[in-house]
Amino acid sequence: MSDDQWTSERMPDLSGDTVVVTGANSGLGFAATREFARKGARVVMACRTVDRGEDARAEIEAAVPAASLSVVECDLGDRSSIRAFAEKFRDRHDALDILCNNAGVMAIPYRETADGIERQFGVNHLGHFALTGYLLHSLRQSEGQSRVVTQSSGLHERGELDVERVRRRARRDGDPDDYDRWDAYARSKLANVLFAYELDRRLDATGADVVSAACHPGYAATNLQTRGAEMSGSTVKRWLQTAANRLFAQSADDGALPMLYAATAEDVQGGEYVGPGGFMNMRGAPERQRSSELSYDRALAAELWAASEELTGVTYDLERPASTP
Ligand SMILES: NC(=O)c1ccc[n+]([C@@H]2O[C@H](COP(=O)([O-])OP(=O)(O)OC[C@H]3O[C@@H](n4cnc5c(N)ncnc54)[C@H](OP(=O)(O)O)[C@@H]3O)[C@@H](O)[C@H]2O)c1
Known part of the structure; x- marks a missing residue:
């Protein structure tokens, strides 16, 4: 990267600020947590597994x-774990x-969350929808502007979303054989962007000093790519993914920059999308970008919002803290 490009060095001093990072024990979440800590923030590492979180913290x-870190369990595939996380957060x-x-799973074989939802949609989107709802009150207590940054993927661009189909699946009257692991990933990542923009519009309408933006890391070498291959039991796929990561991916540290930029750069507005500006938007310094046309569809975003409230049981009341089911 050239000297005038944005790096984490340019983040403001975050002393006194509290940050929550989901998936903080690995890959982009780990790199972002370290950089937030370096700038003086108190970081709560929301991790699926506390042991892995503690290893990362060490x-x-x-x-x-001088890092100020705490590890708290938060399994985004389990509503009771998300609620318990939020309660602990509010207590402390x-x-x-x-x-x-930030946390996510990619292209895994068909699995369901503890709440009976297809796992990629359930963890990547619904888990974060519920978490954000539970933490909304705390976000509104921030002295200055607070931010919600949702990690999507360039693959959201191939995402399609039939909200009624998502509902049918959740009711288990969908077709269990029509699962495509890449389509499901792209759908969940489109949902991430739709959610980020819709949240921003709803916050804006209430005058809250909370902004919501989306980002994507390009292609960064992390555990994300090998996890799906591991779960499908394919050594060849795993080997190919590891080789591709070595050859083509940028580092996790560089992949974390769009999220750090979206979270801290002064010029970022709510409803924006940040990604790497280099080769095919897969690497390079962060910049503001345009997401897919579909991601700006307000009617679809509103429909997704209603379904997300229904499926999680978390109702956003933007005047008060989210209700706890
Ligand atoms: N790396 C890329 O090239 C790339 C590209 C586009 C988008 N992204 C997005 O970037 C985000 C971070 O991924 P990464 O690349 O850093 O991958 P990673 O190294 O595999 O990290 C993913 C993190 O998510 C956590 N996680 C998975 N399931 C969870 C659950 N049910 N509850 C709570 N946490 C859970 C993982 O925890 P465990 O370690 O316990 O499994 C891990 O901490 C994801 O949203 C991904 O879609 C990454």
Whole structure:
């Protein structure tokens, strides 16, 4: 990257700020947590597995001895775990300044969440929808502007979303054989962007000083690509993915930059989409970009919102904290 390109060095001082990062133990979430900590933020690492979170925390503390980190379990595929996370957060912290909805799974074989929802949609979108709803009150307690940043993917561009079909599946009267793991991933990542924009519009309408933006990391070498191959039991796929990561991917540190930029750069507005500006938007320094046409469809976003409230049981009341089912 050239000298005038944005790096995490340019993040503002975050002393006194509280940040939540989901999926903080690995890949982009790990890199972002370390950089937030380096800038003085108190970071709550929301992790599916506490042991993995504690290992990551020790590694970050070795690199940033002054880091202020805590690890709290948050399984985004389990509504009760998300609710418990939010309750612990509210007990321990007065306000939340930055929420990074980052965790995710990609192209895994068909699985369901503890709540009986197709897992990629359930974890990547619905889990974050519920978490954000539960943390909305804390976000509104921030002294200055607070931000919600939702991690999508360039693959959202091939995403299609039939909200009624998602509902049918959740009711288990859909066709269980029509699962395509890449379509399901793209759908969940389109939902991430639709959600980020719709949240921003709803916050804006209430005058809340909370903005919501989306981002994507391009292509970064993390555990994301090998997890799906591992779950399908294919050594060849795993080997090919590892080789592709070595050859083509940027580092997780560089892949985390769009999220860090969206979370902290002064010029970022709500409803924006940030990604790497280099080769095919797969690498390079962060810049504002345009997401797919479909991601700006307000009617679809509103329909998704209603279905997400129904499927999670979390109702956003933008005047008060989200209700707890
Ligand atoms: N890397 C890329 O090239 C790329 C490209 C486009 C988009 N993204 C997006 O970037 C985000 C981060 O992925 P990554 O590349 O950093 O992959 P990663 O290294 O595999 O990290 C994913 C994180 O999500 C967590 N996670 C998975 N299921 C979860 C659940 N049910 N509840 C809570 N946390 C869960 C994982 O926890 P465990 O370690 O416990 O499994 C891990 O901490 C994802 O949303 C992904 O879609 C990445």
